[in-house]
Amino acid sequence: MKSVIISSLTFSLIVSPLTLAQDLPRLKGRTMGNDYLVTWDDEHHSPKKMISLYQQIEQRLSNISSAMSTWDKQSELSQINQSIATTNITMSPELTHVVVEAKRLAELTQGSLDVTVTPLIQLWGFGEDSKARTQPSDAAIAHAMTQVGIDKISINGNQLTREHDEVRINLSAIAKGYGVDAIAEVLKENGINNFLVDIGGEVKVSGTKQDEPWVVGIEKPAAYAANPMTAIALTNKAVATSGDYRNYFKQDGKHYSHIINPKTGKPVPHQVVSTTVIHDSCMTADGLATALMIMPIKDSLALAEKMALPVMIIENQVDELVIHESSAFKQYQP
Secondary structure: OEEEEEEOOOOOOOEEEOOOOOOOOEEEEEEOOEEEEEEEOOOOOOHHHHHHHHHHHHHHHHHHHHHHOOOOOOOHHHHHHHOOOOOOEEOOHHHHHHHHHHHHHHHHOOOOOOOOOHHHHHHOOOOOOOOOOOOOOHHHHHHHHOOOOHHHEEEEOOEEEEOOOOOOOOOOOOHHHHHHHHHHHHHHHOOOOOEEEEEOOEEEEEOOEOOEOEEEEEEOOHHHOOOEEEEEEEOOEEEEEEEOOOOEEEEOOEEEEOOEEOOOOEEOOOOEEEEEEEEOOHHHHHHHHHHHHHOOHHHHHHHHHHHOOOEEEEEEOOOEEEEEEOOOOHHHOO
């Protein structure tokens, strides 16, 4: 692993496709509060095929939202969260798949990814029902912590059990990546094998773009935004980035991120600006990117080395950015 220092003033990091040939077919839309982009390398893309693909993608994303959105009060997950039922709650196959993976990643990261953090998210003002963003009292945090913990949910097949009816599940740290994987499935079902899918910066690629790997850039801070901080060349991989630079508030001169540490009940410190993870599954990369924002950097890098996981962590050290890379990450830099 290695560390590199570059100077910085402000932060504005995103993952995005760097070069998309203008003659490639593409579809755009909006889902989960984010824009999505789908493009593929295929000489045969009639208007009829484009319309059919768009309809299939929109239907697939609608199904995902109906299963696991917390903003839609009629979604399957919202109904579970609002229910007084605590045992033998039957989940749909799709919801089961995502919750099982969330539980697995929680165990892998020693509870850093915790999909039961909704009470803390609401308390700090980042939830769908929140009214104000302000630092809560220690007593309020302690009370919310009694409702939080990945050990408060268990899964047996497609049956969910909650420790009590105040336990809430929020899949925002993993659902967007799952949406990327789902679109990729639609494309492959339609015989398209060379493509790029992007939902709000979470990206999955398959095959090549005009016989070359797809190139994805992680942009520099705003002061250097004209060029990417780094570029990664991908084939048949997904990449996800989590950061605290988009959704936060400041109070009494202190920065409070929307990424809550379930072990402390408080937002993560501002030192880690972003984490980027490469994996076969965008859902898994999405969840791990969030977890590694919460874990100490040395622990994140140790886990990455143990798993041979490509990871890049950007740390702010007194207005300088320090870039930490796992050994597996460098192979993706062109």
